Structures are given as C-alpha cells and as structure tokens.
Amino acid sequence: MSQTAAETILIIDDDDDLRYSLKRVLSSKGYRLEEASSGEEGIKQAQAVEPQLIFLDNRMGGMSGLETLQHLRGVVPKAMIVLMTAYGTTQTTIEAMKFGAFDYVMKPFDPKRILALAESALAAAHDLGKAEAASAQRTPAEELPEQEIVGTSPSMQAVFKTIGQVAASDVTVMITGESGTGKELIARAIYQHSLRSKKPFIAVNCAAIPDNLIESELFGHEKGSFTGATTQRIGKFELCDGGTIFLDEIGDMALATQTKILRALQEGEIQRVGGSETIKVNVRLVAATNKPLEDMVKEKTFREDLYYRLNVVRIRLPALRERSGDIPQLIEFTLRRLARENKTQAHKISPEAITMLSRYSWPGNVRELENVIYRSAVMAQGETILIKDLPVEIVATVAPDGLKDPAAVTVTDASTAEAAEMDSSESLGVNAHDTSEKVAAGIADFDRGMDEAFAACYPANKKLLLDIFEKAVIKRMLEVAGGNQVEAAKVLGITRATLKKRIDLYGI
Ligand SMILES: Nc1ncnc2c1ncn2[C@@H]1O[C@H](COP(=O)(O)OP(=O)(O)OP(=O)(O)O)[C@@H](O)[C@H]1O
Ligand SMILES: [Mg+2]
Structure with missing residues (x-):
C-alpha cells in the first residue's frame, strides 16, 4: 500500500547525526517527520503529534529505549514502534517484541531496509484501526459472513420488514424480547x-x-x-467509530453511565475516564433488553430521556411459543448446521418428534431449541432423532395429555405412516408372498414406534406402557398374519379367545 504525506513519523534518538540521516532517508518519501532527543521528550512529542510510526533508539541517556517503549504503548497504542539498536542481542529483541514493538533494526542501517520497514509499518498501522475494532469483540456468529434468520410466521415477517426499512438509516433501534429470541441476531442483521x-x-x-x-x-x-x-485504554465507542455498537442488556446499565450514553448519542462526543479531551465519535446504536424499561422509567432506575432517545424504532421479538409454526423450520435449520459442522451423526428427525417439539412451550426460546436439538442429535443412535432421544423433561411436559386412554394413543398407532395406513385397511393385511424387504422395513418401523412410545410414556405414564406394547404387538402380528387370527394367536402363544378379547379391548 502506498502511503501519503499525511503519515507522521517520530524519531527518538539522542544521536543528532543519526536523526539527521534518518530524516533525510525518510523525507524522500514525503513523510511528515518529527524528532526528539530523549525518551522523556519522545513521549511528550508522541502525545502531541500522534505519529503512526516511531523509530526509537534502544540506548539513550536517561530513560532507556525499552522503558520508553513501554510508556509509548500506553500513550499512542495504535502507533507502530521500531526499535533501533547497535547492540543487537536476542534478549533486547525479544523484550522489544514482547512490549509490542513492530520490528527492530540494527545500526548502522541500510536506507533501503529503513524505507521498506517504514512502508510496511505504516500499512500495518493503517490496517490496525480497522482490524482492532473488528476483532475487539469477535463472537462465533460474527465469523459467519451473514447469518440466516429463519421464520415464515407473520410476526417474524413483520420483523424482517422493519429491518429492511430501518437498516439503511442511522436511526437508533431498540430490540426487546425474551431471552433467546434472537435479539443479537437481529442487531447483526440491521448492521x-x-x-x-x-x-x-x-x-x-x-x-x-x-x-x-x-x-x-x-x-x-x-x-x-x-x-x-x-496504561491508557481506548474504549469501544472510539474503536467503533463509523460503525455500529450493540449495547446488549441495556436495562442493566447504571444511571451514571446512561447519562454518558445519552451524551454520546446526542452530541456525538465522549470523554475517556479521567480525561479532559472531548473526542468526536460517529456511532450508530442498537440496543437490546429483556427488562421492562417502561417500568424502570417509572421507578427512576432508567433515564426517561435516554429511553425516548433509544426507542426511536422498536422491534419486539415474539417468544417462540407465539410462533410455533416456525419451529419445524428452525429444527431443520439447526440440523443442517450440525451436519455442516459435522458435530453429530444424526441430522434428520422423525415427524413425530417434530410434532412433539412443536407442542412444547420453549421458555428459553430459540436458544433452548438449538440446545435441545443438539443434545438429541448426540443421543440418537442412528441418523434420525426419534422421540426417545428427546430430553425427558420435554416429553414429560408434552406427552401426558394425549396418553390418557390407550385408544387415544396416537403415539403408538400412528407412529408410522405405514401403520396408520394399515389401520384403515384392516382386512387387506400383508400378502403372503409380499417381499421380505417390506417385512424388514415394517419391523424397523415397528422398533421405531416402540422406542417412541416408550419415551413418551416413561416415566410420566408408566401404567400405560404394557397396554401400549401389547396393543402394538397384536396389531402388528395380525398384519403379518394377513388378518388370520388363528395364525396370529398361535405365533403369540395365546388362545384365539384371548386374542379376540384383546382385539375388542383395544379396539384394533
Ligand atoms: N430466527 C432465527 N433463525 C435462526 N436462528 C436463530 C433465530 N433466532 C435466534 N436464533 C439463534 O438462537 C440463538 C439465540 O439468539 P440470540 O443470542 O440472538 O438471542 P438473544 O435474544 O440475544 O438472547 P439473550 O437475551 O439471552 O441474550 C443464537 O444462536 C441465534 O443464532
Ligand atoms: Mg443476547
């Protein structure tokens, strides 16, 4: 990258001749040059001229180069510092790099090397501004280029529409919603x-x-x-200049800080703690909270003026239970991501498990759903998540209602589409020489249905277990025997009369 004349380089050295020759070499490229003849003076100069690059002598009377280096790091943290040493021991080099020097050069120096070094150091200083801010708060989501937001429910569609309307303006956006509803995701989307x-x-x-x-x-x-x-420290507002700052959980912010936020928003300026300089910042603010700010305003724990300043546009994220239609899609989305990340073997889910998850109330919203899918995918033995793999607490809260009466046990008899089909065509049964493939598939389905029934009833509804299993076994046996009750009773080891009673009892 070619640098412009606006770049300032500070030379700190107690040797007048050296400063002179260094200046001559560097001025050929049009850099603005400043100099100081001691460490102490150099620190003052650095503060005054804010150089992008500093050439610093290692051995000077008074403060040493390494000492000066440490001070400079605090005063001009973004400047690149090159240590010059005539006594190039590894120790000095290591120390210099440890204290954050960009590089070091040996005296006497080669003008070409100095120019190359200046150019790369200035390029690095230029990039640092951007990179530092970007990496200041790197979170996993940030590493994904643009994160997909799932939701076809009308309430989420309305949210997407608002994002589209407000993103391009610099308006402050306030995002509210229960924990795990996707507030941060939406903040990033706006950005x-x-x-x-x-x-x-x-x-x-x-x-x-x-x-x-x-x-x-x-x-x-x-x-x-x-x-x-x-040391001196640069705050997030300053680092974020020109960008977007997301203040999450703003309801938890102390009143004194709220005052300063208001000033940053209204006047576009801040002051470092303990500093007197006023620094201009241009930052767009997106805030989020799951606290009732209105109540906090009434209780005077949240500043009313800030509240109105933040509330220019408000996006309320609905709880997941208010948009349960989005649940299947969110499940698929999460499974796709797990598959992509190769974290689990399972990346499919049975329709019954989806139904069960859609009925759950999700107090932890999308985050909880993601965790449950991940846990279940880990529990699954094959590539499909079944009801038995779901967390017991979910099955226990969702299942009992539907399982009061064996006749109403949908989990068992409708647990596979095939079984349901056979139900309605009882007399047809399986043709005697129907392929063994179909029978094998039937058995796999049957196992799956049993697993699901077990998970659904245990431990919440233990009494039902045997009935459900008996009913399912008889039903399947009859299917396999082509509806022949004598044959089925024989295989099951019970009398035809007993079989008949059970068929009536369970309404098979
Ligand atoms: N609509 C959505 N589509 C896809 N993923 C989503 C969606 N909503 C939320 N998520 C995911 O759910 C998780 C929680 O979202 P996020 O962190 O944005 O929630 P939050 O509202 O900020 O939660 P908290 O209040 O606990 O901080 C994240 O992993 C996010 O990617
Ligand atoms: Mg959050």
Missing part, C-alpha cells in the same frame, strides 16, 4: 444491511461488565485515572 456494514460492529453486554468498569469499557480511560489503570 449487515446498513451502509455501515464495512465498518465495525461491536457488541457489549452491559450485564456482564461490573458497574465500575463499564465506563472504561465503553469510553476508555487515561493512564492512572483509577487504581489498575496502568
């Missing part, structure tokens, strides 16, 4: 569809950061501004 999509997206979880640290996290701090502030 990805905005004009700021090439700039950083930084997510800050306000609930995860202690009150006394959140301001420094958001706005940065000056060295020594509080105990533990050993």
Whole structure:
C-alpha cells in the first residue's frame, strides 16, 4: 500500500547525526517527520503529534529505549514502534517484541531496509484501526459472513420488514424480547444491511461488565485515572467509530453511565475516564433488553430521556411459543448446521418428534431449541432423532395429555405412516408372498414406534406402557398374519379367545 504525506513519523534518538540521516532517508518519501532527543521528550512529542510510526533508539541517556517503549504503548497504542539498536542481542529483541514493538533494526542501517520497514509499518498501522475494532469483540456468529434468520410466521415477517426499512438509516433501534429470541441476531442483521456494514460492529453486554468498569469499557480511560489503570485504554465507542455498537442488556446499565450514553448519542462526543479531551465519535446504536424499561422509567432506575432517545424504532421479538409454526423450520435449520459442522451423526428427525417439539412451550426460546436439538442429535443412535432421544423433561411436559386412554394413543398407532395406513385397511393385511424387504422395513418401523412410545410414556405414564406394547404387538402380528387370527394367536402363544378379547379391548 502506498502511503501519503499525511503519515507522521517520530524519531527518538539522542544521536543528532543519526536523526539527521534518518530524516533525510525518510523525507524522500514525503513523510511528515518529527524528532526528539530523549525518551522523556519522545513521549511528550508522541502525545502531541500522534505519529503512526516511531523509530526509537534502544540506548539513550536517561530513560532507556525499552522503558520508553513501554510508556509509548500506553500513550499512542495504535502507533507502530521500531526499535533501533547497535547492540543487537536476542534478549533486547525479544523484550522489544514482547512490549509490542513492530520490528527492530540494527545500526548502522541500510536506507533501503529503513524505507521498506517504514512502508510496511505504516500499512500495518493503517490496517490496525480497522482490524482492532473488528476483532475487539469477535463472537462465533460474527465469523459467519451473514447469518440466516429463519421464520415464515407473520410476526417474524413483520420483523424482517422493519429491518429492511430501518437498516439503511442511522436511526437508533431498540430490540426487546425474551431471552433467546434472537435479539443479537437481529442487531447483526440491521448492521449487515446498513451502509455501515464495512465498518465495525461491536457488541457489549452491559450485564456482564461490573458497574465500575463499564465506563472504561465503553469510553476508555487515561493512564492512572483509577487504581489498575496502568496504561491508557481506548474504549469501544472510539474503536467503533463509523460503525455500529450493540449495547446488549441495556436495562442493566447504571444511571451514571446512561447519562454518558445519552451524551454520546446526542452530541456525538465522549470523554475517556479521567480525561479532559472531548473526542468526536460517529456511532450508530442498537440496543437490546429483556427488562421492562417502561417500568424502570417509572421507578427512576432508567433515564426517561435516554429511553425516548433509544426507542426511536422498536422491534419486539415474539417468544417462540407465539410462533410455533416456525419451529419445524428452525429444527431443520439447526440440523443442517450440525451436519455442516459435522458435530453429530444424526441430522434428520422423525415427524413425530417434530410434532412433539412443536407442542412444547420453549421458555428459553430459540436458544433452548438449538440446545435441545443438539443434545438429541448426540443421543440418537442412528441418523434420525426419534422421540426417545428427546430430553425427558420435554416429553414429560408434552406427552401426558394425549396418553390418557390407550385408544387415544396416537403415539403408538400412528407412529408410522405405514401403520396408520394399515389401520384403515384392516382386512387387506400383508400378502403372503409380499417381499421380505417390506417385512424388514415394517419391523424397523415397528422398533421405531416402540422406542417412541416408550419415551413418551416413561416415566410420566408408566401404567400405560404394557397396554401400549401389547396393543402394538397384536396389531402388528395380525398384519403379518394377513388378518388370520388363528395364525396370529398361535405365533403369540395365546388362545384365539384371548386374542379376540384383546382385539375388542383395544379396539384394533
Ligand atoms: N430466527 C432465527 N433463525 C435462526 N436462528 C436463530 C433465530 N433466532 C435466534 N436464533 C439463534 O438462537 C440463538 C439465540 O439468539 P440470540 O443470542 O440472538 O438471542 P438473544 O435474544 O440475544 O438472547 P439473550 O437475551 O439471552 O441474550 C443464537 O444462536 C441465534 O443464532
Ligand atoms: Mg443476547
């Protein structure tokens, strides 16, 4: 990358001749050059001129090069520093790199090497601004280029429409919804569809950061501004300049911090903690919360003015139980992802299991659904998730209602499409010389149905277990025997009369 004359390079060396020759070499490329003859002076100069690159001598009277380096890291954290040494020991080199030097050069130096080094260091400084902000809060979702959002329910379609309407403007968006409904996903979608999509997206979880640290996290701090502030720190707002900041769980933010957020939004400026300089920032804000902010405003735990400032556009994400029509699609989506990530063997699911999952109330919403699918896929023995693989607590909450009466046990007799079909064509049965393939498939289906019935009844409804199994065995035996009751009774080892009683009892 070619650099422009606007780049500033600071040379810190106590040797006048060296500064002079270095300046001559570098000025040939039109860089702006500044100099200092000691470490102490260099630190002051760095603060004043904010160079992108610093050439720093290792051995000077007063503060040493390595000491100066450590101070400079705090003062101009984004500057690239090249240490110059005539006494090139490995130890100095290692130390220099450890303290964050970009590179080092040996004196006497080769002008070509100096120019090449300057160019690559300045290119790195240029990239750092972008990269630093982008990697500041890297989360797995961010590594996916653009994440698919699933949902064909009218309520989700309305959400997508709003995203489309507001993404391109810089308007503040407030996303509400229960935990796990996809608030962060929607925040990222707004960012990805905005004009700021090439700039950083930084997510800050306000609930995860202690009150006394959140301001420094958001706005940065000056060295020594509080105990533990050993170096200067650049905050998320500054790093995110030009981009989108996502303040998650904003309802958990202390009132004092709320005031500063309001100022950042209204005036477009911030101050580092312990600093007096006013820094201009241009940041679009997306916020999320699962707390009732209106109530908090009434209780005066959330600033009313900030509330109105945030609430310009509001997106309410419906709970998953309010859009259960989306559940099958979300399940398929999750299974596809598991297959892609090669995490589990199972990447299919039985229709019965989908039905059962669609009836569950999902207090943890989409996140809980994803976890359940993952757990179930791990439990599954084959490539298909069956009811027996689902977490017991789900089966136990969903199943009992439908299982009061054996005759109404849909899980058993409708557990396979084939069985249901045979039900309605009782007298037909299986032709004596129907292929063994069909019988084998029938047995596999039967096993599957039994597994599902077992999972559905145990432990919630133990009494039903034997009845269900007996009914299923008799039914299947009759099918295999082509409806011949004498034959079926013989194979089952019971009398024809007993078989007849059971058939009546279960309404087969
Ligand atoms: N509509 C959707 N389509 C696909 N995946 C979704 C959808 N909604 C949520 N998810 C997934 O569900 C998980 C939870 O979503 P997210 O983290 O955005 O929820 P949240 O509302 O921010 O939750 P919390 O309040 O707990 O922070 C994520 O893995 C996300 O990718
Ligand atoms: Mg979240």
